[in-house]
Amino acid sequence: MSFVDLRSLQVRLAVRLAVLYVVATAVAVGAFIYQAYDTAGSLNDRELGLRAEDLARAIVVDSSARPRLELPSKLAAAYAAAPEDDMFAIRDASGRLVAASPTEFGERVANWPAAKSEPSYFRLTDLSSEDVQGLSVALATAAGPMWISVARTDGSNALIHSLLREFVSDVVWVSPLFMLATLAIGIFAIRNGLKPVREISRMAGSIGPNATSVRLPEHNLPTEIVPLVASINRALDRLEQGFAVQREFTANAAHELRTPLAIITSALETLRGNGELDKLRADVARMNRLVEQLLRVARLDAVGLEFDPVDLNTIASSVVEAMAPWAIAQQRKLAFIAGEQAVHVNGNANAIEDALRNLIENAVAHAPAGTEVTVTVDRAGRIEVADRGRGVPKKDRENIFKRFWRGAGEKKEGAGLGLAIVAEIIRAHGGAISVAENPGGGARFILSFPLSATAEPKSTANAPRKDGT
Numbered sequence: 001m002s003f004v005d006l007r008s009l010q011v012r013l014a015v016r017l018a019v020l021y022v023v024a025t026a027v028a029v030g031a032f033i034y035q036a037y038d039t040a041g042s043l044n045d046r047e048l049g050l051r052a053e054d055l056a057r058a059i060v061v062d063s064s065a066r067p068r069l070e071l072p073s074k075l076a077a078a079y080a081a082a083p084e085d086d087m088f089a090i091r092d093a094s095g096r097l098v099a100a101s102p103t104e105f106g107e108r109v110a111n112w113p114a115a116k117s118e119p120s121y122f123r124l125t126d127l128s129s130e131d132v133q134g135l136s137v138a139l140a141t142a143a144g145p146m147w148i149s150v151a152r153t154d155g156s157n158a159l160i161h162s163l164l165r166e167f168v169s170d171v172v173w174v175s176p177l178f179m180l181a182t183l184a185i186g187i188f189a190i191r192n193g194l195k196p197v198r199e200i201s202r203m204a205g206s207i208g209p210n211a212t213s214v215r216l217p218e219h220n221l222p223t224e225i226v227p228l229v230a231s232i233n234r235a236l237d238r239l240e241q242g243f244a245v246q247r248e249f250t251a252n253a254a255h256e257l258r259t260p261l262a263i264i265t266s267a268l269e270t271l272r273g274n275g276e277l278d279k280l281r282a283d284v285a286r287m288n289r290l291v292e293q294l295l296r297v298a299r300l301d302a303v304g305l306e307f308d309p310v311d312l313n314t315i316a317s318s319v320v321e322a323m324a325p326w327a328i329a330q331q332r333k334l335a336f337i338a339g340e341q342a343v344h345v346n347g348n349a350n351a352i353e354d355a356l357r358n359l360i361e362n363a364v365a366h367a368p369a370g371t372e373v374t375v376t377v378d379r380a381g382r383i384e385v386a387d388r389g390r391g392v393p394k395k396d397r398e399n400i401f402k403r404f405w406r407g408a409g410e411k412k413e414g415a416g417l418g419l420a421i422v423a424e425i426i427r428a429h430g431g432a433i434s435v436a437e438n439p440g441g442g443a444r445f446i447l448s449f450p451l452s453a454t455a456e457p458k459s460t461a462n463a464p465r466k467d468g469t
Contacts, residue, residue, distance in 0.1 A: 010194055017186045025179045029171050048135050049119060052148045055088055059098070059141040067092055067143030069099040084128055084153070091115075091147040098146065105132075105151065112136065115147035122151075130154050196221050200229060213240065307429075309452050310349045311342040312377045319356045320375050332364050333372040345381050345449040347429050355425040356383060358418040359445050363387035367442065381431075381449040388442040397435050422447075 054075060062068045069090060071079065079086055079101055089100040089109035100106020108127065115136040124132040134151025200216045207214050215236060216229045271277060320336040327334040356375070363373045366389035376384040392400060401423035422445075426433045431449040438444040 009197075010190055013190050014183075014187050017190070018183055021179050021183050021186070025175050029175050032171060033168055044133075045119075045121070045135065048150050048152070049137070051086075051088070051150045052119075052135070052137050052139060055090060055148050055150065056139040056141045056146060059090065059143050059146060061143045067098050067141070067146070087132065087134070087151045089149045091149075092143070093145050093147075095147075105149075109136075109149045112149070114138070115149070122149075124151070128153060193222070197225060204232070207236065307346045307348055309344050310347050310352065311344055312352075312381065312383055312449070313338045313342055315349055315352050316356060316375055316377050316383055319353050319360065323357065323360055327360070327364050327373065330364050331369040332367050334360065334364075335372055335374045337374065337376040339377045339379050341379075343377055343379060343381060344452045345429075346452045347449060351425045351428070355422040355447065356385070358422050359385040359447070362418055363389070363443070363445070366390065381451045383447040383449075384444055385447075386438045386440075386442060386444040388438070388440060391437055391441070391443045392435050400435070401433065 055069070055071075058069055058071050058075070059067055060070050079088070083102050087101060087105040089106045090098040091110070092098055093114075095110070095114065097106050097110050100109070104127065108124070115138040117138050119135040119137040121133070121135045124134075130153040132151045132153050134149060136147065136149040138145055138147055140146075196217075200221070203214060203216055215233050218226055218229050218233070221229060317336060317338060320334055324334045360373060360375065363385050364387075367373055367387040368389065371388040374384075374386045376386070378384065401419050423433050426447055426449075429449055431447060433448070434446050436444050436446065
């Protein structure tokens with residue numbers, strides 16, 4: 001089941017971007033709605049002011065020198081069509097009512113104080129079935145200054161409010177979609193921007209003791225990441241130098257030990273003595289084996305293997321043939337079951353021989369006297385080495401391939417390097433090593449190699465058997 005890593009830089013940036021978008025969208029929507037209603041109110045006030053000016057222009061002086069309202073026909077028809085929605089009242093400078101529509105509105109306005117040149121706004125709630133809003137202003141007319149009050153019911157603004165409601169509705173459902181689209185684009189941009197970081201993370205994951213020469217690229221990276229990558233590369237330089245010093249020391253120490261050990265071995269062979277001398281010879285032999293294994297480890301660490309097409313049958317057959325006399329001297333038998341046809345893999349013949357030799361030595365060391373160790377080549381590119389010993393406990397099967405690891409209570413002559421060398425060789429070949437129970441008792445070590453393009457594996461049911469006797 002997949003889950004979101006809340007500690008991820010990408011997730012953190014996406015969350016912050018989402019919060020920013022939500023807040024920015026909310027502020028923008030609020031500002032738009034406020035501006036829309038404010039504009040609607042301004043338009044309404046402007047419309048009322050224009051109506052007052054129209055009324056001022058329609059005032060004339062009659063023959064008796066008194067002010068009178070003469071509306072143009074279209075304007076008069078408009079007021080007559082909706083007298084309860086559009087209202088006005090005109091007073092002269094003494095407060096006398098000159099004209100009003102409807103009468104109730106004129107009666108209400110007649111008692112108001114004098115209007116000023118700046119509009120004053122009012123709202124009436126008890127004049128009709130709907131609230132009434134309007135303004136009063138003093139304007140110059142043909143008959144002198146007049147106080148003009150105009151008003152309209154809220155219902156007459158139904159179209160404007162309907163348009164506003166439609167606008168708000170559109171904003172409410174369009175804004176989230178726009179926000180999601182913008183957020184998706186932002187996340188895509190974040191992922192694309194972090195692609196170089198993911199790439200260097202993948203490269204960093206491939207760095208190990210066998211790949212210390214890898215360095216992380218410092219180009220095409222965010223400037224904030226470049227110092228970190230540069231520091232990692234400098235640390236890798238120091239680690240590579242340390243590994244090189246360690247490998248050189250191991251190889252030099254092993255080389256220096258070979259000569260005195262060879263001299264001691266030759267001297268011990270010429271001496272005759274009691275059982276203590278035999279123990280000393282065994283200790284020197286163990287030291288010789290340890291030195292050889294250290295040299296193998298140094299070569300594996302320092303030198304890259306060269307690969308060629310090789311036949312596992314040929315390699316295994318030669319190793320078994322060479323080690324059969326030694327196995328017999330150890331009171332064990334060594335058998336070889338070859339494939340019916342050549343099993344080709346891309347590999348280094350000498351390295352594969354070393355790996356198989358170590359496995360056979362390990363199997364012979366753990367097999368009871370008089371039993372048989374079997375080496376089998378499988379058509380799928382596998383070599384199996386099986387013995388009849390105690391086997392390997394499941395809890396130890398991962399640890400036995402570590403350098404210098406030895407199980408609790410082990411009292412063998414080895415130093416814990418043999419299986420580690422085998423694992424290093426197989427890893428260099430891109431293969432795998434595993435250990436399982438032998439059906440007849442004991443352990444079964446399996447080396448798996450990738451088949452080369454020339455491999456044509458066939459059944460090994462009737463494979464020939466070669467026994468060391």
